Amino acid sequence: MPVLAETWLRKATQVSDGQHSEAALLFQQIRTKRLYEPLTTGLPIEVKFEEYGRGIFAKEDFSGGQMVWREVPIISAQTSISLKAPACSQCARSLLTAIDYFGDDVLRSMKPAERRVVAKYWPQVSIIECPKCQREKYCSEDCLKAAWYQHHQVLCPKKNKAAVELYDFCDKGELCTEGYWSAPFSPMSVARIWAAVIADVRRAVKQAREDGADTDEPTVEMWAHAKAPYRRFIAYGKAGHAEWAHKMVDLMNRVFNNFPDGINYKIDNREFEGRYYQVACNCQSFSDPLTPYRRFLSRMKVDSNSKHVVPYMASIGEPKEAVFGGLFALHACLNHSCDNDVEILDCDVGGFPGIGVRARRKIAAGQELFSTYIDTRTPRAERRAWLFRAYNFWCQCRRCQFEGDGPEECSHCGIKPEQGKYFLGCANCKRAWYCTPKCQKIAWKKGHKRICKTKHSDVVSSVEEPVREQIRKLADLFYKEMPKHLSKPSESK
Known part of the structure; x- marks a missing residue:
């Protein structure tokens, strides 16, 4: 039925020479429902096509930090670097x-007890070549x-x-x-x-x-x-x-x-x-969140001999991650906002590496979910220029509305200062500049307050505790028990 409806609506759009916007919108809505409803069955989200295109919407309320969904790619490949x-x-x-x-x-070079720690707690890795x-x-x-x-x-x-x-x-x-x-x-x-x-x-x-x-x-x-x-x-x-x-x-x-x-x-x-x-x-981009290295760090904590392995690890540092680029069917429906309410994380999905989409703050049912395509710490002018070049849209999100491009223009009213002078900026975020306290107060009430207090977001992060923090905890445990005549090795960069 949906395919038949799409056929007739496509014909209606063609007959009207693209002037019948309702037929075109209805065609996209039916097509979106056919393509994505099977993918969202059992999930607290839905994919809808509205006036400005496709997007993902919440079917229930989410609290900050709650995982919305997890997903594996339909196709992927390891990055060349x-x-x-x-x-x-x-x-x-x-x-x-x-x-x-x-x-x-x-x-x-390790002592037998140290090698036993490695042999016992490093996970077995099976490697099969084509x-x-x-x-x-x-x-x-x-x-x-x-x-x-x-x-x-x-x-x-x-x-x-x-x-x-x-x-x-x-x-x-x-x-x-x-x-x-x-x-x-x-x-x-x-x-x-x-x-x-x-x-x-x-x-x-x-x-x-x-x-x-x-x-x-x-x-x-x-x-x-x-x-x-x-x-x-x-x-x-x-x-x-x-x-x-x-x-x-x-x-x-x-x-x-x-x-x-x-x-x-x-x-x-x-x-x-x-x-x-x-x-x-x-x-x-995504990586395995449960690498053998991370599992080794977690497992070895229970063994008192593990503290003797830590100096070797501190000297070697963290291993380079295998980073993959993947196409994710639902993730690709997320639209952008520099004031994003969800973030993408490396995640274990049924025993396989994938991504998780997690709420950054409260999200109400019916609200569209927004990710970010760029590190939002980038200055506004650079963010918007990059998004326009890469995705052909001029970002009008809340962060872009209530941040400025520099002290040469009031971020609220747009007035410019006298030649050789500059406006004062927001003392907290240092990303908005105002010609008068009045403009600053108006902007604060309209939306700068929310932006000023919202943390910036990286494009991707890990759902696991940072590895560097884990190895530091193990190192601290070792150095507390280390004989005083032994010197502490320098921290690897």
Whole structure:
């Protein structure tokens, strides 16, 4: 029924030449309900399409600090700059071993009791490589099979010779290479979308043959069905990026447009930019919140001998995290506010790394939830300029309304001071400037009071207690019992 309704409403919009706004809005509302209602079943949120677009709304009241929902990505890839940190290529679980962290030399230098602490409390890590290419590592047979089913059957360098060049480029860990790439997320994030589409079409063709079809040619419907999960992710960006990254476009086309079975995906400039901006606009970074290192810190506390391992850890420091970029179906529906009422955290979701969306303050039922796309500590002018370039909107949130751009203009009335003079700023937040105490009082009552007292928010944080704090507690425990003639090692940077 919803699909039939969408068809007629789309026709109504076309017949009216886009002038019938009610039909267009109703079409989007029905489509949004069809796409997202199955994803929000059992959750205290709903996705609605209103006058200014899609958004997530609370179905019940939330208190500050309450977890609203948790989510795993529909597709993800490890960032190129963190590839040296071992992790499961499919689920993002950390594969850090004790040898990876301490190193053979340090482990050999430890006393037997210290080595026993490491052996006893460092979690067992299972590492399984792709048996064909040995270029992907997984935490389990299940993840290996899931990756092969979803995308790796298309991207495996053993089966796809053109993919060798793509893997080699990603292994370099370069964020900006003229002609190829310019983004913090990995090219593999985009490649896995095309690979997943091809893999889905292959399965559909195989099923059709088993059902009696007399051709191996995929239908338009098969391609549409395979692409459907990724239509949820809105893309916006400046045209012409594909021309700048022309070498990567050519490489991707060689990777996905060369299969002997004829199920190929042509990657031209338009297709490349569409998928690139889908990932650029919706990609959320996340990491394993329960790494072997963190679990080791938690477990070793119960052993009195653990205090002797702490100096080694203090010298080595925290291990580099494996950071992934993922597309999350519900998270992508969150709109932005510099005065965001929810925050995104690394989170364990049913035993797998993912994200959690947590309320920062009280949220009433029916209220739209807002995340932030940027570190809100950034000055207002820079925030708004970046958001306009990246997402094509001029932020009008409460924080942007009641902060200013500098002492050269009153943040309330907009008047400018005499040449060579400047207005005084808010003594508390130092982010708003006023020409008179009257303007300051008016702005305070209208909304600056709320903004002035609201803490700024990072784009991402961890749901776990910070690792640095845990290791400091262990270090303090050790130094209290340490003989006075031994010196305290310097704190690692």
